[in-house]
Amino acid sequence: MYIRAMFRAAKIETASSPYDTIHMKVFYPAQASGSEAEQNLGEVPADVQQAPFPIVILFNGINCGIELYQWLAIRLAERGLVVVTFSWVSENLPGMVALTPGVDLQALFPEVYGTRPTASALPALLSEIKQIQSQGILAGLLDEQKIILGGHSAGGRVAIENADPKFFPQVVASFAYAAHTAAVVQLGYEPGKILPLPDACPQLLFGGTHDGVIASSSNRYGVTWEKATTPVLRTFQEALSGGRKDSYLVLLEGANHFSIAHPFDSTTGRPFLDLPATQSEDRIRDLVSETIGLFIDAHVRHQSTALESLQYLLSTPNPLIASFEQK
Template sequence: MTVRAFFEAAKVEGVQSPYDTIHLKILYPAQIPDQLEKGRVIEPANPEKAPFPVVIFFNGYNCDAQQYQWLAVKLAERGLVVVLFNWITENLPGVISLTPGVDFEKMKPTIYPTAPTALALPALLTKLEQLQNQGVLAGMLDLQRIILGGHSAGGLVSLTNADPRFFPGVVASFSYGASSRGLLIIGYEPGTILPLPDSLPLLLMGGTRDGFMLTSSELYDVSPGDATLPVARTFQEAIAGGRNDSYLVILEGANHFSIVDEPDSTTVTPSLDLKATQSQEDLRLLMSEIIGLFIDTYVRHQPEASQELEQLLNSANPLIKSFERK
C-alpha cells in the first residue's frame, strides 16, 4: 500500500509563545490516481480500509519524530493513519528540548492518577477533529479508535494516558523502552512503580541491552539489576490484568534506541546505552509486526491477527527472549 504524508501545526493552550506550537507529520494510506489532478500536491487517501484507526506516537526526549518514520510507514501500510510530532518547549525547568510532553505536575504523588499527564494530547486530538472535517482525510478517520504509542518517556505518556475517563476515543496503547518508575525529584519513594490505567489493551516492549534502564537508576534511587527489570516490574506491578489483552515482550539483544532509525548523537547520549547484539533492522521489523498484529487483534478485531500474534510470540525466534500475557 502506498503511503503519503502531509504536515500540520497545532497550538498548546497555556504554554507561552514561541514554545506553544507542535509540528505534526500525518502519514496515511494513499491512492495514486493514473493522472494526478493538475495543481494537486497531496494525493487522495485510499478509501479501501477507511475509516482509519489513528496511531498517535510520542517520541522520546530529544528524539526527532523523523527517527520513527520507519514504524509510521509500516503501520500506515496496514491501513492506519499515524501522527508523528515534534514539540520544542521547556518541559523540564530551564531545559528547552524536543519533548513528548510529560505533565510532571500531574505526575506528582498528590495528583497522579486522577488527571491526564499528556500535555500535547488535547491539541493533537483537536487537530484530528479538524482533519476529519476538511482536507484529504475528511470523513475517513475513526476517532473512536485511537491508539497511543511511544518510546522511552513518550512510552510512559502513551501508557499513563490510555484511560477512557480522560480520552474516550483511546482504545489501546503500546510502548518500547518505558517503565512507570516514580521519579524521586517529584516526590516518589525509591523503587516506586506507578499504577497504569488497566481498562484497555496494553503492549509493553523492552530490550535486554537497554542501557538507559541501567544508567537512569539515580533518578529513581534503585538499582534495576538488569536492563529489563523496570519494564518487567511495570508489567507485573502496574497492571492487574485478567483479560489476556496486556502483553510484555522482551527482545533479545535490543537496546534503548533499537526503535529509532538512527539516534542523534548531538542531542542524546548513545554512549549511555549498551551495544545491540542483534541486527537493528531485524529488531525493527519484528517490532512493527508485533505492534501491527496487536492493533489488528484488539482494535480492528481481526481473528486471524490474533492467531498470527500468538504464533509469532510463541515461535522459537532468537529475537524474542520472553513474552508474558495477562
C-alpha cells in the same frame, strides 16, 4: 496503494509563546488519482477502500526527532492505519529547552498522579484530528473512536499512562518501547516505587536486554536495577492487573534503548549511555513492527486471524525474544 503524509500545526493552550506550537506529520494510505491538485500540489487522495482508518499517535522520546520513527509510521500506515507524529520544542524545566513528547510534570506528583492526564500535547492532537476529519484529504475517513497511543522512552510512558477512557474515551489501546512507570524520588516517592497504569485498554510493552539508558538512569528512582529490563518487567507485573489476556510484555534479546530509532542519531538525546545491540537491529525492528501491527489488528480492529497470528509470533522460539508474557 502507497504511503503519503501531510503536515499540520496546532496550538498548545497551556503553553507560552514561543513554545506553544506543535507540528504534525500525518501518514496515510494513498491512492494516485492523476488529478490536477495531485499533479500541481502533491495532494494525493487517501485509499478510501481501506477507510475508516484507526489512528495511531506516536510520542517521541525526549530530544528524539520524529524522523527516527518514520520507518514505523510507514509500516503501520501500510496496514491501513493513519499515523500521527509530531514535533514540540518546549521548556519543560526552567532553562531546559528540548524536543518533548509532552509531559505534564505537575501531574506526576504523588498527590496528583492518576487524577488528570500527564500528556500535555494530547488534547491539542485530538482537537486537530477532529479538524482533519472535517476537511481535506482525510475528511470523513478517520475512525475517531479507535485511537491508539504509542511511543518510545518518555514518549512510551506518556502513551501507556494516558490510555485511560476516563480522560480520553476515544483511546482504545497503547504500546511502548523502552518505557516504564518507576517514580522519580525527587518528586516525593519512595525508592523503587512503580506507579499504576489505567489498565482499561489493551497494552503492549517492549524492553531490550541491552538498554543502557534505562540501566544508567536508575539513580532517578533511588535504586540500582538488577537488569536493564527490571523496571519494564515490574511495570508489567505491578502496574497492570490484567485478567483479560490483552496485555503483553515482550523482552527483546540484544536490543538496546534506541533499537526502535532509525536512522540512528547520535547528536541528541542520551545515546552515549546506551549499550551496543548484540543482534540485527533491522530484524529487531521487523519484529517490533509486526508485533504492533498484529496487536492492533487483534485488539482494535478485531480481525479474525490476527490474535492467533500474534500468539504464534510471540510464543514460537525466536532468538530475538528473551521472554514473552501475557495477562
